[in-house]
Amino acid sequence: xxxxxxxxxxxxxxxxxxxxxxxxxxxxxxxxxxxxxxxxxxxxxxxxxxxxxxxxxxxxxxxxxxxxxxxxxxxxxxxxxxxxxxxxxxxxxxxxxxxxxxxxxxxxxxxxxxxxxxxxxxxxxxxxxxxx
Numbered sequence: 001x002x003x004x005x006x007x008x009x010x011x012x013x014x015x016x017x018x019x020x021x022x023x024x025x026x027x028x029x030x031x032x033x034x035x036x037x038x039x040x041x042x043x044x045x046x047x048x049x050x051x052x053x054x055x056x057x058x059x060x061x062x063x064x065x066x067x068x069x070x071x072x073x074x075x076x077x078x079x080x081x082x083x084x085x086x087x088x089x090x091x092x093x094x095x096x097x098x099x100x101x102x103x104x105x106x107x108x109x110x111x112x113x114x115x116x117x118x119x120x121x122x123x124x125x126x127x128x129x130x131x132x
Contacts (some may be wrong), residue, residue: 025060035064036074044079 021029043055047052057075072083124130 015023032066033074036060036071037078040075040079043073046079049080049082050089053083053085054087057083
């Protein structure tokens, strides 16, 4: 209640009640959810916990004309939280192989450099020559 005649009480309007979806909206949402589940069952490899080929949430969403976030939500709920695919996994394996090969080459190069320094040191000692 206002404490004086000059004060007025300001009330914010109550938020509108949440809209109840119409039966048609509920039906459309259910159909879309079923379409997403069917698409995920086809595109997602449950055993390997990844999409087959180059599949993704984005591709499933684009194919169905719905949001990627909705596909991700349903995929996470029913198939797990890994939004990866077979192509990416193969690329990752290729990069791991390249990394391993690079490490081996680096180790070999260091070994060769060490042997070369040992030979150089021995030759300089034999000749009585200091480093230039």
